[in-house]
Amino acid sequence: MQISVIGAGYVGCVTGICLAEIGHNVILVDKDPRKLETILSGKSPVFECGLDNLLIKNHQRIRTTGNIQKAVCETELTIVCVGTPQNEDGSTDLQFVKNVAASIGKAMESDNRFRTIIIKSTVLPGTTENIIVPILERESGKRAGEDFDIGMNPEFLKEGCAVEDFFHTDRIVVGAQNQKTRTVLDNLYRQLNAPIFYTSIKNAEMIKYVSNAFLATKISFANEIGNMCKAAGIDTDEVFSGVGMDTRISPHFFRSGIGFGGSCFPKDVNALIHFAELQGVDPRLLRATIATNDTQPLKMITLLKKHLDINRKKIGVLGLAFKPGTDDIRESRAFPIIRQLLQEGAEVLAYDPLAMVSFSAIIPGIQYISSAQDVVNTGTVLIVTEWEEFEHLDYHSALVIDGRRIRKAQKEAVIYEGICW
Numbered sequence: 001m002q003i004s005v006i007g008a009g010y011v012g013c014v015t016g017i018c019l020a021e022i023g024h025n026v027i028l029v030d031k032d033p034r035k036l037e038t039i040l041s042g043k044s045p046v047f048e049c050g051l052d053n054l055l056i057k058n059h060q061r062i063r064t065t066g067n068i069q070k071a072v073c074e075t076e077l078t079i080v081c082v083g084t085p086q087n088e089d090g091s092t093d094l095q096f097v098k099n100v101a102a103s104i105g106k107a108m109e110s111d112n113r114f115r116t117i118i119i120k121s122t123v124l125p126g127t128t129e130n131i132i133v134p135i136l137e138r139e140s141g142k143r144a145g146e147d148f149d150i151g152m153n154p155e156f157l158k159e160g161c162a163v164e165d166f167f168h169t170d171r172i173v174v175g176a177q178n179q180k181t182r183t184v185l186d187n188l189y190r191q192l193n194a195p196i197f198y199t200s201i202k203n204a205e206m207i208k209y210v211s212n213a214f215l216a217t218k219i220s221f222a223n224e225i226g227n228m229c230k231a232a233g234i235d236t237d238e239v240f241s242g243v244g245m246d247t248r249i250s251p252h253f254f255r256s257g258i259g260f261g262g263s264c265f266p267k268d269v270n271a272l273i274h275f276a277e278l279q280g281v282d283p284r285l286l287r288a289t290i291a292t293n294d295t296q297p298l299k300m301i302t303l304l305k306k307h308l309d310i311n312r313k314k315i316g317v318l319g320l321a322f323k324p325g326t327d328d329i330r331e332s333r334a335f336p337i338i339r340q341l342l343q344e345g346a347e348v349l350a351y352d353p354l355a356m357v358s359f360s361a362i363i364p365g366i367q368y369i370s371s372a373q374d375v376v377n378t379g380t381v382l383i384v385t386e387w388e389e390f391e392h393l394d395y396h397s398a399l400v401i402d403g404r405r406i407r408k409a410q411k412e413a414v415i416y417e418g419i420c421w
């Protein structure tokens, strides 16, 4: 198929490049010319294991442009992957989605080929039909379901293993108004042999939020229980292993730590809270999920202060990305931890294999060190991201507060405290 993917960020790059790998011709569109140049040079603008190799392997099937209208006119299927960040009140900022919808509509005005538009960006229930479709119809002078089709195909990738997730997904959710759209998406994903769940557009939008809200709640629940276990001298990990064996519960995403970050869980839970309030429902459980997640990273500093007065002390931080395997720092737990350390007068030295440049653009006032071992050698270290390489450092002379279970640190450190263990 001829496909245009609008927005070459984490979702757009993974989707576009992986669709090329299964034989489709893809035009990646972004308004940021630097991202397009990076793609042209054979590198993905976002780090995901295996993505660069797929980009190079499939370069003949991948083109780039900054011109949405041109890309739409040259393709039969357009997939919208632009960001949907959070407004201050928790609602979703739809400016990128609306701008893109207007451009797609304009492209359709001058071109009579029948095409399908798929929304992959995470948007609240009702957004596609009540906000995006009217823009497309207004700008194109055409009717959804008659002159073009619209569908919703939420994305469930996990950053850090997004390529693997694309090819081995648990399910593909397709929200569509008619059989024609379902058939287009069947053809799009046929090679993957993945189960496809067909539903309405509104339900597909809701499925994405409920999935993320459930996983986020499971993590906050694990953290609350983890805090309880540590205080009572109970082995948190053994408890979760025993509980997770129950298939109704499952061991996945069921571990205590310093909480969830990233571009999705915090904003999607907040958006669902906002949505619930609009429906007149009081989302107490979701609010508690966020509240637990906000306080959990700061527990690192409470534990550290049991052993040390941190004012004017050098404190090392290992890991800045919100999780290993990605350079993404959005909502990383490193932010509240480092801000609190600085507020309490500490001098912070930090290391991350991928995220130091982007992190330093937001927090410039700390020392970024190119060697993880040098950070450990400061004598006091907080482990914030579980990069595998942190299992190969020498912790013998360090006081370690561990948010992520680095076993070597647990074995070797002079003083060791796990966040919930």
Ligand SMILES: NC(=O)c1ccc[n+]([C@@H]2O[C@H](COP(=O)([O-])OP(=O)(O)OC[C@H]3O[C@@H](n4cnc5c(N)ncnc54)[C@H](O)[C@@H]3O)[C@@H](O)[C@H]2O)c1
Pocket (backbone or CB within 6 Å): 006, 007, 008, 009, 010, 011, 012, 029, 030, 031, 032, 035, 068, 081, 082, 083, 084, 096, 099, 100, 120, 121, 122, 123, 155, 156, 157, 158, 159, 263, 264
């Ligand atoms: N990152 C994830 O793990 C993930 C997972 C599932 C769903 N999602 C959802 O997918 C969507 C995209 O997320 P992301 O992380 O890829 O965002 P991102 O910020 O990494 O990428 C969005 C891209 O869209 C581009 N863009 C914005 N406006 C544009 C325009 N008018 N024309 C062309 N390009 C434009 C931006 O330049 C950027 O490169 C969001 O709704 C997000 O909630 C993200």
